[in-house]
Amino acid sequence: VEIRNDPGRASQDRSLVKKTQELLDRGQWANKIEFLLAVAGTLVGLGNLWRFPYLCYKNGGGKGYSKCCMLNFLMETAMGQYTSQGCITCWRHFCPLFEGIGYATQVVIAYAAVSYIVIQAWAFFYLFHSFNAEVPWASCRNEWNTENCVEFDKTNSSSNWTASPNATTPATEFWERRVLGISDSIENIGSLRWELVLCLLLAWIICYFCVWKGVRSTGKVVYFTATFPYLMLVVLLVRGLTLPGAMNGLAFYLYPDPSRLADPQVWMDAGAQVLFSFGICQGTLTALGSYNQYSNNVYKDTFVLCLVNGGSSFVAGFAIFSVLGFMSYEQGLPISQVAASGPGLAFIAYPRAVAMMPLPQLWAICFFIMVILLGADTQFVSLECLMTSVTDMFPTVFRRAYRRELLLLCLCTVCFFLGLLLVTEGGLYFLQLFDHYVCSGNNLLLLSVCQTIAIGWIYGGDRLYDNIEDMIGFRPGPLMKICWRYVTPIVCFGTFLFSIVRYQPLKFNKTYVYPTWAYTLGWSLGLFCVLLVPLWSIYRLTQMKGPVLQVWLFEHISIIGCWLARTLTSQQEHPRFDFRQHTSSILYEDRSLVTGESPRVQMDIIDRWITQSGTGTHGMSVSKLILLLI
Known part of the structure; x- marks a missing residue:
């Protein structure tokens, strides 16, 4: 009074209110569609295109993990929406002793932001070369080809591929010799591939200008980047289904060997893929959810987005394996010999298949635009997640005019220079090392265990139910609380133990054994993420x-x-x-x-x-x- x-x-109070509002204004999604598209864009990434279909035919899928991840999906998104905070500061409101989980997720997402954008650089390189009169990976008449290069001859396919035991394809030589210039070992880093450096710089510039205004700019960009890949996927799917041999590829994809389900390696692969595919323990769901309106129905959004994610992965398998079936038909080889995952699928197998089609330039352009946009969505959200965490920790510093833009510029610049290691002649060795040990399923499995224990037991599943009910007006079913407290931590920790018992050192191309220092580096970087959780708890207690x-x-x-x-x-x-x-x-x-x-x-x-x-x-x-x- x-x-x-x-x-x-x-008057002083009104001025104070205005200044406070300016400092604490985080922004919100303009509408619910922007949130759904942003999350769908980051969930439906390159893993859905080049890894999930391969694991489906190889291992029989991972339906059990999908159910657990749906519940963790709801947990993380609800935490962000309830507190309107990023993945670090939100833990201060739920369980401050476990704030280290937030820091650990940001380390994982920072590693991913530095390394995975290199895939966009490769895709840009291929896209630019797709406008040539003849795609350069279709023939052996190039300066980078060796005498072992053998072109495919449909009229005499058998003799082409059996004439020499060391025979290689034009697509393989274009990838290894023209794009990567790959060295013989990780110890031989070699020189920078300057064309890839420029492509990497282009990718970072695009990411910067798409994210620099926060959700106000990202929310508009995702209207294109999250929907156009679906159009390209439909185009490639229709084209693939019309190719001869496509049905053989689909049969190979849809009828995996059920006996493989008894192999623990199947569950390790499935656990890692599903955690990555759903964005669990990476902080992105919490960050994106924090920009929702408080009353947004996060419960409904969870099921919609998880269905979109699973459906997109399943449909992508049809687009990929129909083309692999065509390759098998044309070359007279079993599908198991042409099937691949990861970079081998996107930059060797699929370009090789495209070269066999009429109008290869058109299909190559469609495919690599899709790869670029799939990677771009994930990259946008990774950067937004990092920016949200920092600005929420220091709102009075970075929520001022042009502070956010400068912070983002510094972040992109640092990540660009760190990523230069990955566009050297030995860069692919480091990329696979980081992918296997740092951005690995083991880290995410342990973080998932810590997260569910912190929320399910310490904070309390009933308390989170109360929070969700306050937002959406009703309480979720009891199954979720049971999974948070029992099922998810047991399944994730059991899978982690299996992976330790069945551990096999990483081999590049299944042949090259890394030196001891490389394995030590990989394990050290990976353990650093997980150790942040107990280290932070100890630090807080000692303070x-x-x-x-x-x-x-x-x-x-x-x-x-x-x-x-x-x-x-x-x-x-x-x-x-x-x-x-x-x-x-x-x-x-x-x-x-x-x-x-x-x-x-x-x-x-x-x-x-x-x-x-x-x-x-x-x-x-x-x-x-x-x-x-x-």
Whole structure:
């Protein structure tokens, strides 16, 4: 009342409110479609195109993991939407002792942002060469070809491929000798491939200008980048189904060997792929969800997006294996000899198949545009996730005019220079090393275990149910809570143990054995991600004074909506419990008290009012606080 009756203070207060709003304005999706397209764009990535179909025919799929990941998908998206915070600061509101999970996910996504954009650089290189009068991977009449290069001759296919045991294809030599200039070992890094450097620079420039304005720019870009790949996929699917031999490829894809399900390696492969495909434990879901409106139906979105992800992967298999069936038919070889995954599929097998079709330039252009856009969506979201984490940690620094753009420029520049290692002649050795040990399923499996324990047990599945009910108006079924507490941690940890027992060192092209220092580097970088979780917990405990148990209970279980906050709400004074935590609990637990601005803005204004009026936080009752809010 005193503040409202004082004109001078009222003017100062309005100025303070305006400044606070500017600092805390994170932005939101313009509409729900932008959120759905952004998430779909990052879920439906290159893994759906070049790895999922291969694993389906090889291993029989991973339906069990898909169900677990759907529930983790809901958990992570709901955490971001409920707190309107990125994947690091949101843990401060749920389980501060496990904030290290947020840092670990950002390390994984940073590794991925540096390494996977190189795939876009390769795709740009192929795209530019697709405009030639003859695609250069169709013949052996080029300066980079060797005497072992053998062109495909449809009239005499058998003699072509059996004449020499060392025979190679034009597509293989274009990839290894023209694009990569690959060296003989990881110890021979060689020189930079300057054409790839320029392609990498182009990819980073495009990413920068698509992300530099936050969700306001990303939300508009995804209208094209998330939908156009589907158009290209449909075009390639229709073309593939009309090729001779396509049905043989589809039969090979749809009828895998069920006996393979008894092999633990099948479940390790499936676990890694599904975690990556659903974006679990990478922070992207939390970051994207944080820009939703509070009342958005995150429960419905989860099922829609998971169905889109699974359906896209399944349809991509038809597009890929119909073409592989055509290759098998044309060359007279078993499909198992032409099937491949990863870069071998996108940059050797598929270009080789395209070269056999009429109008190869057209189909090559369509395919590599699709590869570029699939990679671009994932890259956009990775950068947005990193930017969200940093700006939420330091809002007063980076939520000012042009600060975000400068931060993003610095981030892209650093990542570009780090990525130069991967466009050297030995770059592919490092890329596969990082992919196998750092951005691996083992890291994500352990992070998933930590995450489900933190939310399912420490914060409490019922508490998260309360949060979700507050947002969408109803509680999810009990199955989710059971999975968060029991099924997901047991399955993920069991899969991790299987992978350790069945561990086999990485081999490049199944032949080259890395030196010891390379394996040490890979394991060190991979373990660093996971160790951030316990290291952060130890750090937080050592920073607090008092007995460990007391510190755990009153500082680290949860400061928003936890069972402890509700129990102690009536205890306005406690030696180790700040009443402002009760305030946060009230604001987040009952959104009907908050009108107009977001709870973060309201809390900041209230704290400043209290400071200006000289009222102590411990002396302020809940009823006065509610009256002030009204």
